[in-house]
Amino acid sequence: MSIRVTQKSYRVSTSGPGAFSSRSFTSGPSAHLSSSSFSRVISSDFWGGLGAGCAGASGIGMGGITTVTINQSLLNPIKVDVDPNIQAMRTQEKEQIKILNNKFASFINKVRFLELQNKMLETKWSLLQQQKMARSNMDNMFESYINNLRWQLETLGMEKLKLEAELGNMQGLVEDFKNKYEEEINKRTQMENESVLIKRDVDEAYINKVELKSRLEGLTDEINFLRQLYEEEIQELQSQISDTSVVLSMDNSRSLDMDSIIAEVKVQYEEIANHSQAEAESVYQIKYEELQTLAGKHGDDLQRTKTQISEMNQNISRLQAEMEGLKDQRASLEAAIADAEHCGEQALKDAHAKQQELETTLQRAR
Structure with missing residues (x-):
């Protein structure tokens, strides 16, 4: 970091690395002070004497701070759809940067004050040299004053190092937050991909549910049909039993064992009912097993088809690689053939040239 002073104003710029804010301190028309080019300008002649060396070291005129400009857009929070804790931490970072800017501004003011004091000393020294006064008493006073200025300069240098360390820490925090933000973006992308896969599984499950629901409706219709058939058979049996009971009531004059007959009819009715129920249950069980077998067969066919598709994709990839x-x-091979043809044509041309040369020589010899 270096200081470059041309006239009576100072401007703190944030265009380069290590800058703090966009505050501007001006007291003249065209001077600039950049934190990216801050350097000491006091030469070794300053400590040897307060003559021309001091004038060449500072070169700064009188002036005061007239305006302070702050870019309010830097203080507005950035709207990013992320965790609100990150937004609060960024706000805290901005407040810390504002504090650092204020410290840096006070540091600039101290430097200007020292430069003004240096200018005053140069003026006094020039006046003393013109008057040709004794230096014995003034040397001690100026030496003590110079030592005081040196101490202030060292203090400011320590504050500068401290501010640079704080700036490095803040830049490290910003980098950490940037890395965390990128990690959150990657996690969000991963979760979106997982949600797409889950949605695909849900769609497949819904399709299976619709198929099972249609099968359930078919089985329910079949069960209702069998139940209706069973009820009709029961009604027929009841009608037969009622007819039988009527016949028995007509034969009451005879000596018959009605209790045994009723018990026998009841047993037959129960046997018929149990037989019908067993038949209905067996038919339902057979249909259910057939549907299960059919579903398993379709599942096996689907798995076999998927396996075949995977094998075909592998074969396609292998064939593409072979292609x-x-x-x-x-x-x-085409390049080798072209090279061979070129070499053959060149050799043929050489052979024709040698043949013509031999024929010419032979004709001359004759």
Whole structure:
């Protein structure tokens, strides 16, 4: 960091690395003070004497701070759809940067004050040299004053190092937050991909649910049909039993064992009912097993089809790789053939040239 002073104003710029804010301190028309080019300008002649060395070291005129400009857009929070804690931490970072800017401004004011004091000393020294006064008493006073200025300069240098360390820490925090933000973006992308896969599974489950629901409706219709058939058979049996009971009531004059007959009819009715129920249950069980077998068969067919598709994709990839290899081999062979043809044509031309040369020599020899 270096200081470059041309006239009576100072401007703190944030255009380069290590800058703090966009505050501007001006007391003249065209001078600039950049934190990216801050350097000490006091030469070794300053400590040897307060003559021309001091004038060449500072070169700063009188002036005061007239305006302070703050870019309010830097104080507004950035709207990013992330964790609100990150927004609060960024606000805290901005407040810390404002504090650092204020410290840096006070540091600039101290430097200006020292430069003004240096200018005053240069003026006094020039007056003393013109008057040709004794230096014995003034040397001690100026030496003590110079030592005081040196101490203030060292203090300011320590504050500068402290501010640079704080700036490095803040830049490290900003980098950490940037890395965390990128990690959150990657996690969000991963979760979106997982949600797409889950949605695909949900769609497949919904399709399976619809198929099972349609099968359930078919089975329910079949069960209702069998139940209706069973009820009709029961009604027929009840009608037969009622007819039988009527016949028995007509034969009451005879000596018959009605209790045994009723018990026998009841047993037959129960046997018929149990037989019908067993038949209905067996039919339902057979249909259910057939549907399960059919579903398993379709599942096996689907799995087999998926396996075949995967194998075909692998074969396609393998064939594409072989095709690329064959294309490369073909290109290399075509290049080799072209080289061989070129070499053959060149050799043929050389042979024709030698033949013509031999024929010419032979004709001359004759």
